[in-house]
Amino acid sequence: xxxxxxxxxxxxxxxxxxxxxxxxxxxxxxxxxxxxxxxxxxxxxxxxxxxxxxxxxxxxxxxxxxxxxxxxxxxxxxxxxxxxxxxxxxxxxxxxxxxxxxxxxxxxxxxxxxxxxxxxxxxxxxxxxxxxxxxxxxxxxxxxxxxxxxxxxxxxxxxxxxxxxxxxxxxxxxxxxxxxxxxxxxxxxxxxxxxxxxxxxxxxxxxxxxxxxxxxxxxxxxxxxxxxxxxxxxxxxxxxxxxxxxxxxxxxxxxxxxxxxxxxxxxxxxxxxxxxxxxxxxxxxxxxxxxxxxxxxxxxxxxxxxxxxxxxxxxxxxxxxxxxxxxxxxxxxxxxxxxxxxxxxxxxxxxxxxxxx
Amino acid sequence: xxxxxxxxxxxxxxxxxxxxxxxxxxxxxxxxxxxxxxxxxxxxxxxxxxxxxxxxxxxxxxxxxxxxxxxxxxxxxxxxxxxxxxxxxxxxxxxxxxxxxxxxxxxxxxxxxxxxxxxxxxxxxxxxxxxxxxxxxxxxxxxxxxxxxxxxxxxxxxxxxxxxxxxxxxxxxxxxxxxxxxxxxxxxxxxxxxxxxxxxxxxxxxxxxxxxxxxxxxxxxxxxxxxxxxxxxxxxxxxxxxxxxxxxxxxxxxxxxxxxxxxxxxxxxxxxxxxxxxxxxxxxxxxxxxxxxxxxxxxxxxxxxxxxxxxxxxxxxxxxxxxxxxxxxxxxxxxxxxxxxxxxxxxxxxxxxxxxxxxxxxxxxxxxxxxxxxxxxxxxxxxxxxxxxxxxxxxxxxxxxxxxxxxxxxxxxxxxxxxxxxxxxxxxxxxxxxxxxxxxxxxxxxxxxxxxxxxxxxxxxxxxxxxxxxxxxxxxxxxxxxxxxxxxxxxxxxxxxxxxxxxx
Numbered sequence: 062x063x064x065x066x067x068x069x070x071x072x073x074x075x076x077x078x079x080x081x082x083x084x085x086x087x088x089x090x091x092x093x094x095x096x097x098x099x100x101x102x103x104x105x106x107x108x109x110x111x112x113x114x115x116x117x118x119x120x121x122x123x124x125x126x127x128x129x130x131x132x133x134x135x136x137x138x139x140x141x142x143x144x145x146x147x148x149x150x151x152x153x154x155x156x157x158x159x160x161x162x163x164x165x166x167x168x169x170x171x172x173x174x175x176x177x178x179x180x181x182x183x184x185x186x187x188x189x190x191x192x193x194x195x196x197x198x199x200x201x202x203x204x205x206x207x208x209x210x211x212x213x214x215x216x217x218x219x220x221x222x223x224x225x226x227x228x229x230x231x232x233x234x235x236x237x238x239x240x241x242x243x244x245x246x247x248x249x250x251x252x253x254x255x256x257x258x259x260x261x262x263x264x265x266x267x268x269x270x271x272x273x274x275x276x277x278x279x280x281x282x283x284x285x286x287x288x289x290x291x292x293x294x295x296x297x298x299x300x301x302x303x304x305x306x307x308x309x310x311x312x313x314x315x316x317x318x319x320x321x322x323x324x325x326x327x328x329x330x331x332x333x334x335x336x337x338x339x340x341x342x343x344x345x346x347x348x349x350x351x352x353x354x355x356x357x358x359x360x361x362x363x364x365x366x367x368x369x370x371x372x373x374x375x376x377x378x379x380x381x382x383x384x385x386x387x388x389x390x391x392x393x394x395x396x397x398x399x400x401x402x403x404x405x406x407x408x409x410x411x412x413x414x415x416x417x418x
Numbered sequence: 419x420x421x422x423x424x425x426x427x428x429x430x431x432x433x434x435x436x437x438x439x440x441x442x443x444x445x446x447x448x449x450x451x452x453x454x455x456x457x458x459x460x461x462x463x464x465x466x467x468x469x470x471x472x473x474x475x476x477x478x479x480x481x482x483x484x485x486x487x488x489x490x491x492x493x494x495x496x497x498x499x500x501x502x503x504x505x506x507x508x509x510x511x512x513x514x515x516x517x518x519x520x521x522x523x524x525x526x527x528x529x530x531x532x533x534x535x536x537x538x539x540x541x542x543x544x545x546x547x548x549x550x551x552x553x554x555x556x557x558x559x560x561x562x563x564x565x566x567x568x569x570x571x572x573x574x575x576x577x578x579x580x581x582x583x584x585x586x587x588x589x590x591x592x593x594x595x596x597x598x599x600x601x602x603x604x605x606x607x608x609x610x611x612x613x614x615x616x617x618x619x620x621x622x623x624x625x626x627x628x629x630x631x632x633x634x635x636x637x638x639x640x641x642x643x644x645x646x647x648x649x650x651x652x653x654x655x656x657x658x659x660x661x662x663x664x665x666x667x668x669x670x671x672x673x674x675x676x677x678x679x680x681x682x683x684x685x686x687x688x689x690x691x692x693x694x695x696x697x698x699x700x701x702x703x704x705x706x707x708x709x710x711x712x713x714x715x716x717x718x719x720x721x722x723x724x725x726x727x728x729x730x731x732x733x734x735x736x737x738x739x740x741x742x743x744x745x746x747x748x749x750x751x752x753x754x755x756x757x758x759x760x761x762x763x764x765x766x767x768x769x770x771x772x773x774x775x776x777x778x779x780x781x782x783x784x785x786x787x788x789x790x791x792x793x794x795x796x797x798x799x800x801x802x803x804x805x806x807x808x809x810x811x812x813x814x815x816x817x818x819x820x821x822x823x824x825x826x827x828x829x830x831x832x833x834x835x836x837x838x839x840x841x842x843x844x845x846x847x848x849x850x851x852x853x854x855x856x857x858x859x860x861x862x863x864x865x866x867x868x869x870x871x872x873x874x875x876x877x878x879x880x881x882x883x884x885x886x887x888x889x890x891x892x893x894x895x896x897x898x899x900x901x902x903x904x905x906x907x908x909x910x911x912x913x914x915x916x917x918x919x920x921x922x
Contacts, residue, residue, distance in 0.1 A: 071779070074438070077844045078845050177793040178795050179793070347796055347798030397807055398832050399671075400677050400681075400832070401679075401832070408678075
């Protein structure tokens, strides 16, 4: 009837790792569907290819390292990585971008470190960053939204997926990329921003990746996760504060040279990062104080890179940099232990006694 | 009764702990029944924290209820009394509720069915007794902490007298799921508990007494408030329901807003905590002269037909209790003595319950949950749940890597093994098992180190002695030599003088 060792507790919560992954995916569904609607079949095909290649890469690695494949795959972490990666790619990118990105994310960023829970860097962001550095052209070709209205079908999607290349008539620049180019040419910000409205960003009626266009739905998905207690509020708030506060100050000081905080908030996947990427359990600190430092640092770095870096978008780099600091933050920013001071020395009994009297 | 409430800000700032499914009903809604006398009783000799008691009866002796059958050994221990009248059948190894599943020492008793008491010392007004006398009688009755740890109550009282206690806390939180024995006891015997509490106040010399009851037991709170009404020094306080609210330090912090320093005792901050069941047992011991021979136990779990709270003789086997609760409806996946969070899993129904057992649970596979561990996803749920502010995932990591010293550095010794982290872990990692293992290993290492230190000291002492002896020998030789030389010189001088004289 009983096995020899049965350690307490003899009751467990019902939430498992698989449930958590499923909730995160559920939170991504609205924004993803909105993206499919905007960008048509090619976006759906790229998404499917990326997710499948991540799952396949995970299965191959597990098989190769002699671990059981089915139970590990069923936790859904590989599919989630693929999903997040697909959300950060240009929706009309050729399929090989998705396949390559998926394999880089899973093999190099995750399995080489020992699989789930052992990786230092966020797999999806490693995949995206490697792709961005290696294939800058493919990774910055954005398609105008609402193509679905103009009609894409599966055949066209396969052609785009296999051959790549977006018809010139349909290309468009992302806001951050456009502004960076125009500011680089010495134009004032008002002219560069011409034609971009915050409402468009909210609803997602503009060029960008699946995960950055529809800020509203991404934010709603994030709040759903907070409500379900899958993620805390510290990292999202910290990240957005770290991004928006310096942006607001700089914009107030020099409106011609710096983008306003709302633009930063609503573009470049800032919300996707705040709710879905920075909050990745494995690569973010698990203690409250460390989470604040991590999130504020990532937000600040994002703003710095967007403003002065060589790339228009800074989220990926900022997250990877702060990922590197996570082990140290977990070591240094530990919570205070009950009955001890922050350094670890026991509290003074005499003083405690006086308080209770 | 003074009115005391927890400041809202303290409620708000309290983030630790978990809210497991309570499973308190239907047992919590039904009154306590008597479990009756089983055909055989096994009185464990080690049912209290500290040293096992030593049997003072022989096989074949006839004993009466409340008669001393095993006496306390050493400072931290407690007497064991016969829980009914009958014949001692055996003294020796018997199945025991211990995680190892190994047998332990016990006295097997066959009840004669008459249930005759040994002479009892009735005291109409025990509140007039001297504090030392109260502690002495509590010790004589073999009362231990009824919350689960079974720490001898008299030892705690003596400690209180020495360290200037100003507040006694009665722990009525009963934060473990399934258990409702304290809840029922507070509803049905509030008077006994309050009278016992007054005796505890007198014995420790404290001025205030706080009864902390979780807000999921409104009936118990009402009953206790009524019973405590005549006494201004006693306050019944509603506390938030969360696990592990009943942990001593967490309860002190919730009620008084003060953190007992790590590594010290509650008495260091002038507080002592007793369970409500202990207070009732103290009252019965002093007022009626009854030794601790029975207690209230919750028999529950998904595999039990009719969960119920029962008044159970110490030493009753689990099988009897399960039968009294309607038997098993299905094969249980796990049998537990105590609560589901910190209780002890036992191999079968043959083991007896001791004085510290608050529950007997037969849990189904669905209640126990799927336990195949997977990789840690570092979700940090355990960090949020930990009532002590530890990082269980980091400790488990280090223990996994064999770095026990590092695990100790980040707080292994402060762990309560309350199981909150193991409960919430979505990867089903047996965190408590890791910590228990690591502590055991560290203790073994510490013992080994001490032993080696002793050996080294002895060797060094021996070497030093040898060296000293050799030196003394050498010195003696040298002295002798010098003496001899001096004697020879003196002789030579004398001879020379003699020849000179002769020649002269």
